[in-house]
Amino acid sequence: SQTIHQWPATLVQPVGSPLSLECTVEGTSNPNLYWYRQAAGRGLQLLFYSVGIGQISSEVPQNLSASRPQDRQFILSSKKLLLSDSGFYLCAWSASGTGARELFFGEGSRLTVL
């Protein structure tokens, strides 16, 4: 069966420090991978998605970047965190292709920037 792992679960970082959130998927090949951010009282916002190694699409201009160094690994990074980067970050995967593909989420990473 497929599983998705995301870490760390929580972290508190000072403004201006770097960030690295990691996500890995097991039990499937060539998945579509996604990073979302969830703000309180608002819908999930898509930050990045990837359909293959090295292929990253950014949805909104921001202080973050994403990389996919391996087929089932997706990393969210920042060189210098801002207060506004605080939030709940979710990694997700779906099978490749089009159509009503189910989206599976990781457990999330709660980031607090002080």
Place this chain on the structure above:
Amino acid sequence: KNQVEQSPQSLIILEGKNCTLQCNYTVSPFSNLRWYKQDTGRGPVSLTIMTFSENTKSNGRYTATLDADTKQSSLHITASQLSDSASYICVVSPFGNKLVFGAGTILRVKS
């Protein structure tokens, strides 16, 4: 603009009671609609996925309905349990990879 609006924002019900959550959308062209359950501090978990040709779909005590003409969906929870306390998120997909998320309805079931 593609939007998904959910109502109510929050809801409190007694254990054992039924409830219905609403979702209205303006997404076009429409591909499919999903309902997710998200426990506090956890990732969302899929409850149902419906394409435009489906009117209803059930998953245990959860039943989702879809009216593609009026662009409305509802999620009905039967005989609620304390474990149903969560945020319920309606998600609509136009053709392609990008989903449009509602803000969610926070449900609290109390004994």
